[in-house]
Amino acid sequence: MLRVIVRRLLQLVVTLIALSALIFIWLRNLPGGPVEALLGERATPERRALLTKALGYDQPILVQYGKFMQRVVTGDFGNSIRTGDPVTEVISRAFPATIELALAAMIIAVGLGVPLGYLAARWRGRSLDNLTIAGTLLGISIPIFFLGYLLKDVFTQNIHWFPPSGRLTTGLDNTNVTGFFVLDGLLTREFDASADALWHLILPAITLATIPLAVIVRITRASVLDVLNEDYVRTAEAKGLRHRTIRGRHILRNALLPVVTTIGLQTGALLSGAVLTEKVYNWGGIGTLITDSISGGRDYPVLQAIILLAALIFVVVNLLVDLSYAFIDPRVRVR
Amino acid sequence: MSDPITQAGTPAPRPGDDKPRPGMSERSIGLLGDRKKARLDELARAGVDQGGVSLVRDAVRRLRRNPVAIVGAVIVGLFVLMAIFAPLIAPHDAVQRFDELTKNLTVDTIPGASGDFPLGSDPLGRDFLSRMIYGARQTLFVGVLATLIGLALGVLIGAIAGAFGGWVDVVLMRLTDVMLALPSLLLAITLVAMASRSSQWTVIFAVAIVSVPIFARLLRGSMLAQRESDHVLAARALGVKERNIVLRHMLPNSLTAVIVQATLTFAVAILDAAALSFLGLGDPDINRAEWGLMLGVDGQRYFEVRPELAYYPALAIIVVALGFTLLGEAMREAIDPKNRR
């Protein structure tokens, strides 16, 4: 078991190093790289040369990369070109917001997707099933930022159920502990802040949940259909077990194995979707940071760090999913 | 945004079976690794099993009886016709600004429907209906080109890896692993952001690159599955040159799965292109009429003023994406041996 984990971690490190090298080299060789981004197109050659030297861009690329990696290992990704703050600080400020949003979306996607997928499979070919399938197809075909605007229009302009944007009502103060506002409110007993944060969270979370929800419904449905045909479900029926027991212990327990994997893969979709969702709802997370880092002149140090972080999250989550699989499914041989 | 692999059917490791069998190793934790990979390889094998003409004929026969496939095909067909005949269908030119429209433009009003302009004006006083119709053309262009570039690069990498095996395979697949490790839209964003100036081509290229590893994996898996198959061994025993085996025997058989994937990729491509436009990374040409661009830029900016500017392109994108997805899923179902009766 331990050897597997170590090997997977090594693979992870290799992947990340390769990725960082690719990005690094690419960035440095593009016309109008960071120097032009900082000075604008019309800067004099002298000023460019000065900044190029100051940033160390005149050194051989391998030396630059070596220095970069040296600093990265100590957690130093340089400073943001846009604000001058250390990249690590900029990112760690935005990070909890995105995680809170992504977690909420995942809870919705799993909490709704699994029961829906199960019901659709049980009522295969009936109207509930057809409706669910149609819904999932629509879910993966709709641009989610458009869905975001649509929801925002309906629920904040026409009927004022939810606030249109942000994470907290302005003027309301909360104590920052973890950066997850809903949790913070609970921890510090500022329940009004917690409720307010939750209220702000709902629409963005629904928007972000769309695609993972659609995918989870489909996987669950397909998986339950497979399991329903299994002989052990017939055995369970032949034992005269209660419906509840058969559903939970014999059907869902087996059917959810592929769903667990899907949840891991959906982290990617969540990270991508967060960029769009955060822009729609002005949610100050990593997504907004990406958008800002691109539009206000390309803030390469920040972008570079975010990309590595996203890859790291995706790979780590999938590693965790694979490991958890070993515990859920006794047949998975631990090598 | 949408990731074609995660939309695929079950990557179900079939429960209730512990007999040793091919594919078993994927269940063990060491290789459990990227489930995306496993799923792609599984899909690749699906196209190989029976190979040849009978498979295609069989699949086509099933497709023609499947209402889902028919709906998908009709949508796709109408979309392509609209794109081809846009100049004949559209009442006006797509880039011409009309005085009777521009004179009514203010900060918070954009003229709606009127006699000559059934869908009203866009923010620059151009005929919105004509732009929607011409939009089919540009959208088809972006989608097809992005899909084709991704397919070409992916097939090239996958074919080389699958045909040669050995260290070539290892190196190329490591490369695709790195690309698969990044969420698709994020990869596209990165690519566009790294190009100093965005243009229609940076969008097409970024969206295309995202699908390269998917095609590469798919083709490689299919080629590897065939290397040991009887018809390839037979060809080799007959002394057919290795190059001809790859080109004449292996590649054609692998293409079914690739074509299906391309259909699904098209839907993702136009959705991703729209997302890039929304993030301000799209084509900066203000004359270009493309649905993703119309939705992502004007639709977003003037949503409060005239939501139709978002509704129509969004509806068009949804319907077309749905059409390609339906067709692709139906095709995949048709070639999947599991569904063969």
Next chain:
Amino acid sequence: MSLLDVRDLSVVFQRRGEQPFTAVDKVSFTVEPGQTVGLVGESGCGKSVTSLAIMGLLPKRGNKVSGEVLFEGTDLLKLRPDDMRDRRGREISMIFQDPLSSLNPVIPIGVQVAEVLERHQGRDRRQALREARDLLDAVGIPDPQRRLSEYPHQISGGMRQRALIAIALACKPRLLIADEPTTALDVTIQAQILTLLKQLVDDTGTALVMITHDLGVVAGLCDTVNVLYGGRVVERARRHELFAHARHPYTHGLLSSVPRLDSPRGERLHAIRGSVSDNIPWAVGCAFAPRCDNVVDACLEGPPPLEPTATGGDLRCNNPVSEEVAVL
């Protein structure tokens, strides 16, 4: 009163847009308490569907079941689904062909045995597990305590079938239906499992319905044998009667296709011509006619009736095999 009295049981599968297919066609047979009854036939003859219909385990949609299944006088087909659920596993049990796929792969063996006791005997988990250990011991699984926490993939095929037998007999049912219980097992294991089944039903007085295509199984186990063909009973006889004087050409064919140690050297094994796909519908004539050596004109002029024989059995044949030619 018989323990189980199946009367005119029919199962018709009807899928949308397809011709209805009659899998079981007015099948009748009885099982007395403690008796072992065989249902014999090739795959597709309707024997498994019959057993699933008795258990109420056919899919809810796409089929129509008619007739009566009287279990101690109660028609099981008329019971409410929940009442039937209460009886399954307690009064009537079933074991299936493939022991591997019939056990849940992700749940320990112990729980799979214990859950029947929890459900029907009101035991709590601890008590049920203790009884489960004794049950595993009784079906001859070595080291039962350790097996309780093991998973199906960790034990051998024969062991899995033993575990399934333990599950089926946990509540001491009055009827056990075994659907090809040895087909998926190694030949060496088959005999052990059959011996075990025989011993257990003898000990507990459980009646057994043995579904098989293997006449060897019937010879060692069954008191009465029903031979099914094309969804109908074509011959019914007591075991010895059947082996000594098989009257129906199909039964006769089955018997002569079994290799025997005492047959003359060089004699070729008999094979029944064609396959089930050659069958004609019973409405037209005898379904077996196209494959039959004894076929006469009457066979194609309508279905032959099932008629009592002199030896106390039943036979559905216009031109039965004469007794002199019988194999044994």
